[in-house]
Amino acid sequence: MQIAHPYLLFLGDARDALAAKTGLGIVDWRREWCLGQMRLPGCKADAKLPDMSIAEAAEKGARTLVIGVVNAGGVLPESWVGEIVAALDAGLDVAAGLHTRLGSIPAIAEAAARNGRKLFDVRHSSERFATGKGDKRPGLRLLTVGTDCSVGKKYTALALERGMREAGFDADFKATGQTGVFISGRGVAIDAVVADFISGAVEWISPAADPNHWDLIEGQGSLFHPSFAGVSLGLLHGAQPDAFVVCHEPTRRTMRGVATPLPTIGDVIAMTVQLGRLTNPAIRCVGIAVNTEALSEEEARAELERTARVYGLPATDPVRFGVAPIVEEIRARFG
Amino acid sequence: MQIAHPYLLFLGDARDALAAKTGLGIVDWRREWCLGQMRLPGCKADAKLPDMSIAEAAEKGARTLVIGVVNAGGVLPESWVGEIVAALDAGLDVAAGLHTRLGSIPAIAEAAARNGRKLFDVRHSSERFATGKGDKRPGLRLLTVGTDCSVGKKYTALALERGMREAGFDADFKATGQTGVFISGRGVAIDAVVADFISGAVEWISPAADPNHWDLIEGQGSLFHPSFAGVSLGLLHGAQPDAFVVCHEPTRRTMRGVATPLPTIGDVIAMTVQLGRLTNPAIRCVGIAVNTEALSEEEARAELERTARVYGLPATDPVRFGVAPIVEEIRARFG
Numbered sequence: 001m002q003i004a005h006p007y008l009l010f011l012g013d014a015r016d017a018l019a020a021k022t023g024l025g026i027v028d029w030r031r032e033w034c035l036g037q038m039r040l041p042g043c044k045a046d047a048k049l050p051d052m053s054i055a056e057a058a059e060k061g062a063r064t065l066v067i068g069v070v071n072a073g074g075v076l077p078e079s080w081v082g083e084i085v086a087a088l089d090a091g092l093d094v095a096a097g098l099h100t101r102l103g104s105i106p107a108i109a110e111a112a113a114r115n116g117r118k119l120f121d122v123r124h125s126s127e128r129f130a131t132g133k134g135d136k137r138p139g140l141r142l143l144t145v146g147t148d149c150s151v152g153k154k155y156t157a158l159a160l161e162r163g164m165r166e167a168g169f170d171a172d173f174k175a176t177g178q179t180g181v182f183i184s185g186r187g188v189a190i191d192a193v194v195a196d197f198i199s200g201a202v203e204w205i206s207p208a209a210d211p212n213h214w215d216l217i218e219g220q221g222s223l224f225h226p227s228f229a230g231v232s233l234g235l236l237h238g239a240q241p242d243a244f245v246v247c248h249e250p251t252r253r254t255m256r257g258v259a260t261p262l263p264t265i266g267d268v269i270a271m272t273v274q275l276g277r278l279t280n281p282a283i284r285c286v287g288i289a290v291n292t293e294a295l296s297e298e299e300a301r302a303e304l305e306r307t308a309r310v311y312g313l314p315a316t317d318p319v320r321f322g323v324a325p326i327v328e329e330i331r332a333r334f335g
Numbered sequence: 336m337q338i339a340h341p342y343l344l345f346l347g348d349a350r351d352a353l354a355a356k357t358g359l360g361i362v363d364w365r366r367e368w369c370l371g372q373m374r375l376p377g378c379k380a381d382a383k384l385p386d387m388s389i390a391e392a393a394e395k396g397a398r399t400l401v402i403g404v405v406n407a408g409g410v411l412p413e414s415w416v417g418e419i420v421a422a423l424d425a426g427l428d429v430a431a432g433l434h435t436r437l438g439s440i441p442a443i444a445e446a447a448a449r450n451g452r453k454l455f456d457v458r459h460s461s462e463r464f465a466t467g468k469g470d471k472r473p474g475l476r477l478l479t480v481g482t483d484c485s486v487g488k489k490y491t492a493l494a495l496e497r498g499m500r501e502a503g504f505d506a507d508f509k510a511t512g513q514t515g516v517f518i519s520g521r522g523v524a525i526d527a528v529v530a531d532f533i534s535g536a537v538e539w540i541s542p543a544a545d546p547n548h549w550d551l552i553e554g555q556g557s558l559f560h561p562s563f564a565g566v567s568l569g570l571l572h573g574a575q576p577d578a579f580v581v582c583h584e585p586t587r588r589t590m591r592g593v594a595t596p597l598p599t600i601g602d603v604i605a606m607t608v609q610l611g612r613l614t615n616p617a618i619r620c621v622g623i624a625v626n627t628e629a630l631s632e633e634e635a636r637a638e639l640e641r642t643a644r645v646y647g648l649p650a651t652d653p654v655r656f657g658v659a660p661i662v663e664e665i666r667a668r669f670g
Contacts, residue, residue: 134561134593191531198530198565226469226614230533230569237561258469260613278595279561 001127003095003120003185004063005033008054008087009047012069012080013040020045022097023068025179029158033185035062040079045069054083058090064120066182067096074099085111095120097178097189122181123192125201132199132238134279139209140334142286143241144219145272147263149228149256151247152318153219154180156289159318160216160245163327171214174206176235180218190220191231198231202238214330217241223271224263225255233275240279242334243286244272245326250303251294265311286333287326288315336462338430338455338520339398340368343389343422344382347404347415348375355380357432358403360514364493368520370397375414380404389418393425399455401517402431409434420446430455432513432524457516458527460536467534467573469614474544475669477621478576479554482603484563484591486582487653488554489515491624494653495551495580498662506549509541511570515553525555526566533566537573549665552576558606559598560590568610575614577669578621579607580661585638586629600646621668622661623650 007026014020027034027047036052039045047068054065065087071077076098084094084102088111096102102119103109112119142160144153157173157180164171173180175187193201206215217239221228246268254261263271269285276283288307292300300317307315314325342361349355362369362382371387374380382403389400400422406412411433419429419437423446431437437454438444447454477495479488492508492515499506508515510522528536541550552574556563581603589596598606604620611618623642627635635652642650649660 131562195530195566196526226572227466230565231530233568234565
């Protein structure tokens with residue numbers, strides 16, 4: 001599966017920026033892949049791309065209409081169907097990460113068939129995976145893990161891709177979530193894989209590679225989250241990381257969507273090492289990524305300084321201060 | 336979902352007893368639900384039930400044809416389709432645990448619709464689950480866990496159901512695998528649930544209950560198995576067990592299907608307590624179930640005596656010596 005770019009981002013009638021966060025995430029990391037945005041009347045999101053019609057985008061060479069917006073329930077509203085059909089008729093593929101499969105809507109399925117275009121449902125992998133084997137494979141791997149969901153695991157892996165490439169490493173981001181799949185043009189939304197194949201799917205996402213190549217694997221959930229720890233563990237075992245970075249949001253008190261208190265960064269380091277050893281006995285933590293958005297700059301610097309001291313590891317906010325300290329740690333530990 | 340009995344067991348052209356282990360497992364635990372068996376020419380398995388035709392079974396009141404055999408790859412061979420259609424035409428429902436959905440075969444889908452009969456694909460739950468919440472719910476729960484796959488977790492949970500009921504407990508087996516679903520007539524094959532919903536599906540399987548009621552939940556995989564540990568962890572968090580029993584096969588050296596060495600029983604106790612505390616801080620081990628089939632009676636007794644002494648817990652082989660010591664431990668700890 002490879003989603004062709006350039007993209008036309010469909011932001012629909014997004015009720016706010018949060019509803020369009022998939023689209024905005026793509027622009028953050030792959031601005032050069034995005035020709036323009038298409039918005040319906042009432043759209044409250046703006047990816048700061050040229051607004052354009054499907055015809056205009058097709059003429060400028062757009063290859064895929066990417067649905068960069070969700071509405072409540074993850075379903076595909078009736079009002080989007082006409083635009084999706086028009087995109088297919090204009091020669092574009094269509095990619096979405098909705099619970100509803102694009103091809104389950106007859107008008108869309110027919111338009112795709114009629115025009116010989118592809119439909120990508122990134123939440124529904126059509127790939128048949130093997131179960132995970134756990135055998136060590138060549139190449140180096142880093143996994144971003146978290147004290148909770150939504151603490152910056154994707155952002156940190158992408159920032160490390162940029163930072164490590166600038167520092168001369170051979171490094172690729174590997175997506176495991178739907179926005180990540182659009183950003184990299186490939187990958188699997190791991191939370192949508194059938195449970196028996198979680199670790200096998202990650203082995204497929206990050207296959208054997210050159211000994212000095214780094215795969216920077218986007219983590220999901222948290223080993224301490226009662227809803228998603230199974231996903232996080234299957235991902236850890238399949239990734240068999242040599243290195244991991246713990247992502248954390250210091251003002252959060254309970255885990256997303258449940259009443260469970262947040263673990264400490266130390267809890268996550270210890271548990272990740274303990275469980276990760278099953279498929280890579282040499283696993284080690286190489287840094288801490290703290291989302292300091294809710295703190296002033298002074299508070300943020302104090303929090304990072306304190307965190308680095310307590311754990312004896314580089315601590316940074318990748319958005320605010322970059323990932324250089326973590327890249328340096330990786331060079332020091334792995335050369 | 337409730338699969339109606341009595342069952343007619345379809346053993347097809349099973350090449351050996353192992354290929355029919357689902358059917359044989361149903362007879363082991365629900366002989367009274369099984370009217371007869373139906374075998375095709377060349378069938379090498381025998382569930383020791385009366386052989387009967389579909390017409391004969393229908394006349395005697397059979398409600399469901401249960402596919403109790405697998406062939407390589409879990410697909411549905413062409414040679415079974417005619418019999419399945421005949422069963423539907425005779426007024427039976429059909430239940431299977433194959434990768435291929437029954438309804439994906441047009442002749443079967445049409446026959447089901449024509450006769451108003453149900454098709455049960457226990458490896459493909461049609462239920463929409465919520466994500467797990469992790470909130471403690473009333474009722475008591477026991478989970479069987481293992482040092483590996485295929486070490487007796489289902490058998491132990493079923494033996495405990497029988498033993499606890501005989502001892503006056505209010506206790507129900509809760510299935511999480513396909514054979515278990517046929518044995519209990521309901522449940523979910525948890526390894527076929529989409530990864531995000533593992534713990535939520537288990538919360539659905541074992542909902543809030545009377546404070547003295549025991550759900551005896553069939554475990555899957557092992558926290559130490561590199562292919563399936565994610566499933567095992569999601570199951571542990573969703574089950575939030577008050578008690579667990581460790582199942583073990585003492586002659587096995589590497590885990591099923593992979594090169595990973597087996598953990599010790601002590602490793603499994605410690606890890607299950609450590610991880611299980613997230614959703615039930617009072618979790619405790621109440622016994623060890625050892626599959627001693629490969630040992631002589633003398634060796635088996637010595638192994639159980641040694642295991643009980645090392646871990647300070649009752650150790651038994653449920654098949655060979657029954658579950659009384661574990662039931663006594665449950666009474667002593669939970670009254």
